[in-house]
Amino acid sequence: MDALRDELLGKLDNKIAFTIPVFGGIPVPESVVVTWGIMLFLVLLSIICTRRLKKVPGKAQLVAEMFVGFINKFTKNTLGEHWKPFAAYFGTIGLYIGCANLIGMFGITPPTKDLNVTAALAIMSAALIYGASFRYHGFKGGLHKFVEPMPLLAPINVMEVVIRPLSLCMRLFGNVLGSFIIMELIKLAMPAIVPMALSMYFDVFDGIIQTIVFVFLTALFTQEALE
Amino acid sequence: MSIAIGAAIAVLTGIGAGIGIGLATAKATDAIARQPEAADKIQRSLLIGCALAEATAIYGLVIGIMIILFVK
Numbered sequence: 144m145d146a147l148r149d150e151l152l153g154k155l156d157n158k159i160a161f162t163i164p165v166f167g168g169i170p171v172p173e174s175v176v177v178t179w180g181i182m183l184f185l186v187l188l189s190i191i192c193t194r195r196l197k198k199v200p201g202k203a204q205l206v207a208e209m210f211v212g213f214i215n216k217f218t219k220n221t222l223g224e225h226w227k228p229f230a231a232y233f234g235t236i237g238l239y240i241g242c243a244n245l246i247g248m249f250g251i252t253p254p255t256k257d258l259n260v261t262a263a264l265a266i267m268s269a270a271l272i273y274g275a276s277f278r279y280h281g282f283k284g285g286l287h288k289f290v291e292p293m294p295l296l297a298p299i300n301v302m303e304v305v306i307r308p309l310s311l312c313m314r315l316f317g318n319v320l321g322s323f324i325i326m327e328l329i330k331l332a333m334p335a336i337v338p339m340a341l342s343m344y345f346d347v348f349d350g351i352i353q354t355i356v357f358v359f360l361t362a363l364f365t366q367e368a369l370e
Numbered sequence: 371m372s373i374a375i376g377a378a379i380a381v382l383t384g385i386g387a388g389i390g391i392g393l394a395t396a397k398a399t400d401a402i403a404r405q406p407e408a409a410d411k412i413q414r415s416l417l418i419g420c421a422l423a424e425a426t427a428i429y430g431l432v433i434g435i436m437i438i439l440f441v442k
Contacts, residue, residue, distance in 0.1 A: 152439065310425060317428030320435070356421035 174254035181242045221362040237358045244350025255319045265312035268361040276368035377437045383430030390423045
């Protein structure tokens, strides 16, 4: 029982993959290395899909066009007028979080299991939301948005600057961590075929849902900041 | 011993999520039955609502894990 618990606790930590021998050793965690792998995969995918673009698209170009069209339509429906700069961000974030969550299916620890990765994603989304608010309304307009519905709600609006990214971060982290723990326990208890069926729910379904929720919530908050 | 009790109380937040999502799904199926053409929009709203409600249960899970791991 103790060996089981120690093994599980060992898997929950963020392991250091290697150390760059510069400036007294910079430790590189495992999630960063897996992120590099995902970046390489997505860049290669993009290069393959956009090689030799033709007017009548071939199969790879058709998939890429469908995806871009879907993201553009979603951004236009949610944001309204100033949708163009944001579509690329939502598509990239969706692709990265989707790949990061689904990579657990192949036995690699998902990078979103690391709290630092989800915190970085949440900070990026927060910078986007409040940056959009100040960019499209000016400095005074941005400050005015904090008293927008009623001046009585100003403390809540100020608190939401911290609470919204925090909830985005913890939602993604908690879901991925919970799925990971349950899958590890199942793999320890029942070897061979059964983990595959349950992995369909925990890894695939949950991962895709969390991707959709993260992107949709960021789009929703941005729409609130832009109006 | 108190760590186990603390973690168990933390995970009780699952009750709220279960009840909330159950009620939401009931209303969503009612709405779809009443107006099948709007099924797509209703499904989308249901998905977002369920993910948001699930988040509070996940907060409880994360606190439970942190209590087990970090409390001496």
